Amino acid sequence: MSDNTQQAGKSLTGLKSVRRWPPEVSILLVLLGIVLVFEILGWILIGESFVANKQRISIIVLQVAVTGIIAIGVTQVIITGGVDLSSGSMVGFIAMVAASFAQVATNERAVFLSQGWVDLNPLWAIAVGLALGALLGWVNGIIIAKTKIPPFIATLGMMVSARGLAKWYTLGQPVALLTDSFSWFGHSFQFLGFPVPRPVIVFLIVAVVFHILLTYTRYGKFTYAIGANPQAARVSGINIGNHLVKVYTFAGLLSGLAAVMTAARAESAQPGMGVGYELDAIASCVIGGTSLAGGVGRITGTFIGTIILGVVTSGFTFLKVGAYYQEIVKGVIIVAAVVIDQYRQNKRRKA
Amino acid sequence: MISPSTMQAVRESGAVPAAGYVLEVEHVRKEFPGVLALDDVHFKLRRGTVHALMGENGAGKSTLMKIIAGIYTPDSGTFKLRGQDIRLKSPLDALENGIAMIHQELNLMGPMTVAENIWIRREPTNRFGLINHAEMRRKTEELFKRLNIELDPGVEVGSLSVANRQMVEIAKAVSFNSDVLIMDEPTSALTEKEVAHLFRIIHALKDQGKGIIYITHKMSELFEIADEVSVFRDGKYIATKLSTEVTRDDIIRMMVGREITQMFPKEEVPIGKVKLSVKGLTLKGVFHDVSFDVREGEILGIAGLVGSGRSNIAETIFGVTPASAGTIEIDGKQISITSPSIAMKNGMAFLTEDRKDTGCFLLLDIQDNTQMAVLQSRYVNYGFVQQSRLSKDSEAMAQTLRVRTPDMHEPIMNLSGGNQQKVLIARWLLTQPRILILDEPTRGIDVGAKAEIHRLVSQLAGQGVAVIMISSEMPEVLGMSDRIMVVHEGRVTGFLDRKDANQVKIMELAAH
Numbered sequence: 044m045s046d047n048t049q050q051a052g053k054s055l056t057g058l059k060s061v062r063r064w065p066p067e068v069s070i071l072l073v074l075l076g077i078v079l080v081f082e083i084l085g086w087i088l089i090g091e092s093f094v095a096n097k098q099r100i101s102i103i104v105l106q107v108a109v110t111g112i113i114a115i116g117v118t119q120v121i122i123t124g125g126v127d128l129s130s131g132s133m134v135g136f137i138a139m140v141a142a143s144f145a146q147v148a149t150n151e152r153a154v155f156l157s158q159g160w161v162d163l164n165p166l167w168a169i170a171v172g173l174a175l176g177a178l179l180g181w182v183n184g185i186i187i188a189k190t191k192i193p194p195f196i197a198t199l200g201m202m203v204s205a206r207g208l209a210k211w212y213t214l215g216q217p218v219a220l221l222t223d224s225f226s227w228f229g230h231s232f233q234f235l236g237f238p239v240p241r242p243v244i245v246f247l248i249v250a251v252v253f254h255i256l257l258t259y260t261r262y263g264k265f266t267y268a269i270g271a272n273p274q275a276a277r278v279s280g281i282n283i284g285n286h287l288v289k290v291y292t293f294a295g296l297l298s299g300l301a302a303v304m305t306a307a308r309a310e311s312a313q314p315g316m317g318v319g320y321e322l323d324a325i326a327s328c329v330i331g332g333t334s335l336a337g338g339v340g341r342i343t344g345t346f347i348g349t350i351i352l353g354v355v356t357s358g359f360t361f362l363k364v365g366a367y368y369q370e371i372v373k374g375v376i377i378v379a380a381v382v383i384d385q386y387r388q389n390k391r392r393k394a
Numbered sequence: 395m396i397s398p399s400t401m402q403a404v405r406e407s408g409a410v411p412a413a414g415y416v417l418e419v420e421h422v423r424k425e426f427p428g429v430l431a432l433d434d435v436h437f438k439l440r441r442g443t444v445h446a447l448m449g450e451n452g453a454g455k456s457t458l459m460k461i462i463a464g465i466y467t468p469d470s471g472t473f474k475l476r477g478q479d480i481r482l483k484s485p486l487d488a489l490e491n492g493i494a495m496i497h498q499e500l501n502l503m504g505p506m507t508v509a510e511n512i513w514i515r516r517e518p519t520n521r522f523g524l525i526n527h528a529e530m531r532r533k534t535e536e537l538f539k540r541l542n543i544e545l546d547p548g549v550e551v552g553s554l555s556v557a558n559r560q561m562v563e564i565a566k567a568v569s570f571n572s573d574v575l576i577m578d579e580p581t582s583a584l585t586e587k588e589v590a591h592l593f594r595i596i597h598a599l600k601d602q603g604k605g606i607i608y609i610t611h612k613m614s615e616l617f618e619i620a621d622e623v624s625v626f627r628d629g630k631y632i633a634t635k636l637s638t639e640v641t642r643d644d645i646i647r648m649m650v651g652r653e654i655t656q657m658f659p660k661e662e663v664p665i666g667k668v669k670l671s672v673k674g675l676t677l678k679g680v681f682h683d684v685s686f687d688v689r690e691g692e693i694l695g696i697a698g699l700v701g702s703g704r705s706n707i708a709e710t711i712f713g714v715t716p717a718s719a720g721t722i723e724i725d726g727k728q729i730s731i732t733s734p735s736i737a738m739k740n741g742m743a744f745l746t747e748d749r750k751d752t753g754c755f756l757l758l759d760i761q762d763n764t765q766m767a768v769l770q771s772r773y774v775n776y777g778f779v780q781q782s783r784l785s786k787d788s789e790a791m792a793q794t795l796r797v798r799t800p801d802m803h804e805p806i807m808n809l810s811g812g813n814q815q816k817v818l819i820a821r822w823l824l825t826q827p828r829i830l831i832l833d834e835p836t837r838g839i840d841v842g843a844k845a846e847i848h849r850l851v852s853q854l855a856g857q858g859v860a861v862i863m864i865s866s867e868m869p870e871v872l873g874m875s876d877r878i879m880v881v882h883e884g885r886v887t888g889f890l891d892r893k894d895a896n897q898v899k900i901m902e903l904a905a906h
């Protein structure tokens with residue numbers, strides 16, 4: 044028996060711990076590598092620096108802010124083992140609706156001119172956008188939880204319908220001439236000589252809030268549990284249906300927020316807004332190490348993944364590479380990121 | 395070292411000696427980060443024999459078998475197959491050299507037929523290069539006849555029972571003309587009748603001169619089927635003996651390196667008032683009219699064959715599959731349990747039968763696995779997890795249960811089966827249950843860990859917890875239970891008191 048107790052004594056401490064880097068470190072290294080390549084190519088090919096350009100940095104962060112906000116919502120969806128294809132279309136529809144509550148009185152074709160809902164406080168448009176996003180996300184969640192159909196199909200349906208709604212809302216007409224107080228949210232302010240777009244600040248706040256949510260709350264723990272093993276989660280007392288409704292509602296809410304930012308930035312809304320955003324968002328997640336199989340993923344990874352996509356897009360523009368090539372290479376990067384990640388995980392699993 | 399194709403040629407020419415060792419493995423070493431899994435290990439397999447491998451979880455049996463089957467590459471060591479040096483590069487390489495492994499988790503494709511599964515990648519074709527299904531069927535039937543397997547080659551594998559799927563796996567292995575067959579706990583999910591059939595097949599394979607490596611935790615099987623036994627402990631080779639020259643106690647001593655005198659340390663504890671009362675519980679088509687009481691401090695064993703509805707009864711009580719009729723009373727109060735969370739709110743905990751499917755969150759670490767159930771009720775403040783307090787308590791619990799791991803942030807998939815089980819038990823004990831349902835709590839677990847779990851269950855009963863324990867292992871049921879309820883085809887066929895229960899009486903009720 045004494046042998047046994049000795050063994051027990053070293054059970055938690057006796058074996059050598061393996062040092063584990065947080066998975067974000069390697070993604071961050073990839074980002075730095077890409078930046079370095081553009082910097083070097085910049086000096087060789089054009090004779091100027093890639094990073095030392097305030098304007099360019101500002102553009103990169105502005106570009107990524109909107110898809111980044113969506114990607115954060117999608118990250119938690121993917122962690123549960125699901126996927127959200129509807130975010131891009133939701134941006135289109137919600138941008139239209141939100142913008143219609145932010146039109147100026149002098150616009151004769153304002154959607155709610157006859158009701159007198161013009162020159163409103165911009166908070167109205169924001170509230171409408173967020174509420175509508177949450178509602179559509181809730182619908183996604185309810186359908187997935189109650190009918191148990193694959194999230195791919197449920198959100199594919201929403202993707203098609205929401206785009207239809209966006210076109211139906213004004214019969215294809217753009218919603219233009221928005222109030223300055225609304226557009227203010229999409230503009231930049233000067234900070235230490237840098238033009239900082241406000242959507243970027245929103246992105247940062249959202250990222251921090253959801254990082255805390257996923258890491259330090261019961262909501263987060265259950266999100267991972269459901270993705271890792273839904274059956275075990277159920278036996279552990281987790282109400283999977285209820286939880287998924289929350290997760291998709293949050294994702295919808297963030298799509299709504301992204302829609303408001305998009306409309307404010309463009310000072311108008313068109314039914315075609317947000318096309319392909321859902322795929323950029325999913326790409327950011329997987330580049331950042333979120334596993335489409337569920338159970339694995341972190342906001343920090345998605346954050347870096349989003350920036351990688353932005354840097355690549357802007358880097359190619361900087362090197363004056365044609366738009367066609369950009370898309371080709373972007374596709375390659377998405378696939379390569381997942382291949383590398385899988386390789387890394389296999390290695391870790393064998394270890 | 396020679397190439398696989400040469401080996402193939404040598405084999406087909408029949409130049410291989412008929413007697414002696416088919417496989418010789420020496421000085422094998424394999425290190426994983428933080429763990430020396432195999433340390434200078436030896437293993438020799440004779441033709442036409444069954445060689446059992448025994449050892450506690452984490453002793454290195456599975457690692458060695460995975461090396462032999464080409465899944466892992468060893469750090470060092472020599473391998474001789476039929477007297478020739480060889481180094482295997484992949485599972486396919488091993489298969490082509492006549493080494494086949496039948497895994498604990500079966501690797502068959504459910505939607506495909508039995509014949510398609512067996513001949514995949516080697517389908518007989520006609521002269522247009524298309525698959526000749528008639529020929530494939532004929533070959534399968536021939537193979538089955540040789541092995542005494544009665545199965546229709548045309549049915550989908552997904553519709554077969556676990557036992558039948560295993561037969562298909564074995565037939566597939568044999569179809570490669572394998573000389574070495576590795577079976578990793580093949581009987582863990584089989585009924586006694588199915589086990590008998592499996593053993594007949596193994597005898598037939600032996601007669602055909604195959605060498606069979608048989609990993610098991612069941613001592614009785616060892617004496618029934620094995621010719622030789624090798625024991626491993628903590629990654630080290632201990633000894634190889636003829637099964638006729640050792641006793642059960644010898645082997646246990648070699649496995650644990652110490653004497654385990656008391657396998658079932660059931661303490662006599664005062665039995666209190668009725669805690670859980672089940673009346674007329676029915677799940678249509680699965681079990682009917684199940685009624686029983688469990689008292690505080692009592693351990694109620696549930697015995698019955700696999701498929702008798704034992705596990706379904708437990709699942710229904712815990713709300714996983716709500717009942718279609720009947721009532722459940724806790725402390726005399728009727729409660730409608732329609733989900734696991736309601737069961738948990740009423741002080742229940744349920745350790746499920748299947749560690750992998752309904753137990754572990756394999757992607758998550760030990761900490762997350764331990765805390766997931768208790769988060770329903772405690773350690774949460776305004777939605778925020780009180781992680782430092784919870785981590786401290788989880789770690790203390792893991793330490794009490796002697797979970798062997800470097801730290802709580804180790805992914806649970808890196809633990810051995812026994813240690814995973816301890817983590818799952820820790821998960822439920824953290825919820826401080828008053829009713830504990832254990833479904834096969836020690837399946838696939840080594841002797842040492844088993845005794846620890848038994849001691850723990852006994853202790854919990856001593857603290858007044860009402861325990862329901864389902865088990866296929868007779869000695870466990872007999873040794874641990876105050877009372878035994880026997881289930882047969884979805885109906886309770888009888889109750890036995892501890893003092894009059896024995897294996898024969900249980901089997902009479904279970905097989906009816």
